[in-house]
Amino acid sequence: MNDAVKMTRLHQWHVQQGANMARFGQYDMPLWYRAGAKNEHLAVITASGLFDTSHMSSIMVRGADARRLLQRCFSKDLHRCIGRQQEPLMAGRSVYGVFLAEKGDVIDDAIVFQIDDAAYLVVVNAGMGPEISAHLRSHSNSGGADISDLTDALGKLDLQGPASAKILGRVLADPASVLTELPYFSFTGHFDPASPLSDSVKLVDGTPILLSRTGYTGEFGFEIFVEPEQFTQVWERILAAGQDHGLLPCGLAARDSLRAGAVLPLSHQDIGPWPFIRNPWEFALPYTVDRSGFTKQFVGADALLSQKDSPYTYPFAGSDLRKVTAQDPASVFYSSGDAIGTVLTCATDMAIGRSDGNIFSIASPDKPAGFQPRGLCCGFVIVDRPLQPGTTVRLKDNRRSIEVEIVTDIRPARTARMALAQFLT
């Protein structure tokens, strides 16, 4: 892999704004801006935050064989994945899943957007464009799929938080036609002005965007794809429109703490070179109703079904904000004193706290009077045995030892799945 540091189109802007920069993958990215990671995290819960995510890779898969190829390589069953009725993936909808190796290990996670009958946009993690493209090519025997890696050739920004729809309404040419029914994991428009789909979503200056009701924060909001030449002006336009809504530019630190609290995995950290099973994200697998098998055959499926002694991954929440350092590494101890595993992620969700043992968020409608949380440490552990929710385990790194609780969910009152209309009033 090339070791040179890459930059997004906004790099200079980040530096000029006084962002604390750090290397993430191959990219020099903002960790936080002048407001600080805590304020940025809270802005996404209470107002809105804007993230430069154009370090992420996108791959366009086109052609008669495109769907068959993704059905073969991607973990979701594209014939049965939308809504409670398990309808097929259709144009304007997207799904989350993983790409597995034959032995069931995770190569990367992704969202697949169906653009039309023969075009799919596959959004993977930073730096993963070449590897996933090669993986897809290796399974495209007929040559009926054209796979183009759009790494560094597509701008992407995430507008996340309850004020996002109102802010977006100010920059859209025709907000009334766009901000209607746009359910979670659906999208509209196209970033390529040559596509007829690009007519459906344009900004006031005519810039076409692909607007998606997705994100990586657990909160209501959008991912916006735009041609790279337009990226900086779209970023600045949205920031200006959001100024009096409390919109803050947000860095990777807030992105990480928000996603941890929302129980979303970080690829290559919480999921990675071990079988994708016995984790909180098995909804990305196409289990039959009785969970005896999968509804389709795909790369890695046989290995997963024959797994017998894979480790278990669980979310946890601490009793206060103190973290351990997962990179130390940090170990997990059972009440008996046995070392049973390691910590994958440990972050602090600054919007939550405990009251009488229960976790509340600053956004919880039922939060106790005067609730002013200082944050809770949370994340994921991987252990050698099944643990019931409510089990207390001890996490230990080189400097401290903390007690945490195995949980099924972390930050309450998240807004990602709520209807768009609720955010326009």
Next chain:
Amino acid sequence: MKEIHELDLPDDVRYAEDHEWVRSEGSKLVVGISDYAQDQLGDIVFVELPEVGAKLSKGEAFGTVESVKAVSELYMPVGGTIAAINGKLEESPELVNNQPYGQGWMVEVQPGDPKEIDALMTQQAYLEMLKGL
């Protein structure tokens, strides 16, 4: 991130390589972390300090400072006995970000060897070290 010229580096304190500062106040020494350190750490959300009366040698860890990004050790820039700790940091750890040389001080030390402070960096020497980072 603050540019070097934006950093507040007062000249009435001495600096350690681990970015603690020390100020002489009567027979005691007051210790905190520099503006550079707090800027690098980001929002400080928790500060763990030692017990008053603890005897610690130069270079020994006396506590931790926890930001949203990381948990970092605090090292004694001089050896001595902890004479006082800044109790305000328990409720208001952000004082370390806002006033690193004032309300954000961390511990007061009764030094074992009052001359040990002389071995620490002056403002100018610390600035030179930061330029080299």
